[in-house]
Amino acid sequence: MAYKDEKLVEEKVFKDPVHRYIHVHDKVIWDVIGTREFQRLRRIKQLGTTYLVFHGAEHSRFQHSLGVYEIVRRIIDDGFSGRPEWNDDERLVTLCAALLHDLGHGPFSHAFEKVFNLDHEHFTQRILLGDTEVNAVLRRVGSDFPQKVADVIGKTYPDKLVVSLISSQIDADRMDYLQRDAYYTGVSYGHFDMERILRVMRPTEEQAVIKYSGMHAVEDYIMxxxxxxxxxxFHPVSRSAEVILIKILHRAKYLHENGYVFSHEPVHFRSFFDRTFELEDYIALDESILLTYFQVWMKEEDTIVADLCYRFINRKLFQCAEFDPATEYRKIGELEQLFREAGLDPEYYLLADSSSDLPYDFYRPGEENERIPIYLQMPTGELSELSRSSDIVDAISGKRRTDHKIYFPEDVLLEGKEQNPLYERILHMLKN
Known part of the structure; x- marks a missing residue:
């Protein structure tokens, strides 16, 4: 029997708090899960710094990746298999892409990417195609199989239906992380009727669509x-932790470039600071390594990196104030000058941050970043873009919401305002 068709003698099952059980029948999938690159995802939190706000949010990208795999497995095996629109030959590449879609995430994910100007999807593809254990497993399926999986994740795979299951406005990735993140944070917002959506999901040549009778379940999912x-x-406290984390790495990079001698040398970061890192350097990093450095850097002679690390490790985070760059663009410049006069480096202690989200959109000719819309399959068999039938979705389509905040060490300003009148002036500007 060919490796790609080989099944486990006995089904392997992961107990999961969101999907109850995650089922593995295929030898390829089981072997991929056992690779060092996939096991590394146990040491990368799904929600980065959010655990400092919602104490239950300690779950990993390993758990999420298994969840995405399970949703796709159910879609294919329970819903699509045997339908003329679905090609069963695409089953294994789709399952592997679902399982491996987050393989390239670095420690604290998006914050780490911002500092070093990286892209996790690029590194996912590099791990799939490089000299790795994952690549060795995938190559046993076929010499071109790693490239096929990488193409699905890179959204260049010729079968658009396969790509839509992993990356679209109603994909397995979003369906898992909404429910999983809601479960671990303890909030009620992320729950929706996934069972209903899976029952009414249908394959077409271009993408998965939803039967018209399932429209309300999709509305619930989008909301x-x-x-x-x-x-x-976008919780402001989590964002505060993230901007501090980013500035720790910026400060460490600045010190390295200017010849500072660390008490605890950043050996794991040198190649990143110098932009000479190899794939192995990237794979070797996880969040336990960053946290270890932050722990020891609290005792560095450089007061800025020491203070920022102390704040992150002990959750002594910055406060925030609302900020509208459209009308208050001069405010940042004035505050930066005041911070300098008061002896506070605005590069590390006055931080503007913006968060933006577009809940749902559809393709608009001539605009960049085409978004494949969600289509409803009408009783006549015709397809209709979701917002044409849903007043709720129509009301939010194309409406981007953006939130701007300034982060600053309120504790320092409050404690020192009697000795330094500039602190009082800074607080007044930030609060008004």
Whole structure:
């Protein structure tokens, strides 16, 4: 029997709090899960710094990746298999892409990417195609199989239906992380009727569509996503922790470039600071390594990196104030000058941050970043873009919401305002 068709002698099952059980029948999938690159995802949190706000949010990208795999497995095996629109030959590449779609995430994911100007999807593809254990497993399926999986994740795979299951406005990735993140944060916003959506999902040549009778379940899903972004993903306290984390790495990079001698040398970061890192350097990094450095850097002679690390490790985070760049663009410049006069470096202690989300959109000719819309399959068999039938979705389509905040060390300003009148002036500007 060919490796790609080989089944496990006995089904393997992961107990999961969101999907109850995750089923593995295929030898390829089981072997991929056992690789060092996939096991590394146990050491990368799904929600980055959010655990400092919602204490239950300690779940990993390993758990999420298994969840995405399980949703796709159910869609294919329970819903699509045997239908003329679905090609069963695409089953294994779709399952592997679902399982491996987040393989390239670095420690604290998006914050780490911002500092070093990286892209996790690019590194996912590099891991799939490089000299790795994952690549060795996938090559046993076929010499071109790693490239096929990488193409699905890179959205260049010729079968658009396969790509839509992993990356679209109603994909397995979103369906898992909304429910999983809601479960671990303890909020109610991210729950929706996934069972109903899976029952009414149908394959077409271009993408998965939803039977018209399932429209209300999709409305619920979109609103759940909207609420999760503003109540969890963009929570200002989590964002405060993230901007401090980013500035720790910026400061460490600055010190390295200027010849500072660390008490605890950043050996794991040198190649990143110098832009000479190899794939192995990237794979070797996880969040336990970053947290270890932050722990020891609290005792560095450089007061800025020491203070920022102390704040992150001990959750002594910055406070925030609302900020409208359209009308208050001069305010930042004035505050930066005041911070310098007061002896506070605005590069590290006055931080503007913006969060933005577009809950749902559809393709608009001539605009960049085409978004494949969600289509309803009408009783006549015709397809109709979701917002044409749903007043709820129509009301939010194309409406981007953006939130701007300034982060600053309120504790320092409050404690020192009697000795330094500039602190009082800064507080007044920030609060008004």
């Amino acid at each position: 759940s996503r909207y609420q999760m972004y503003w109540q969890v993903y």
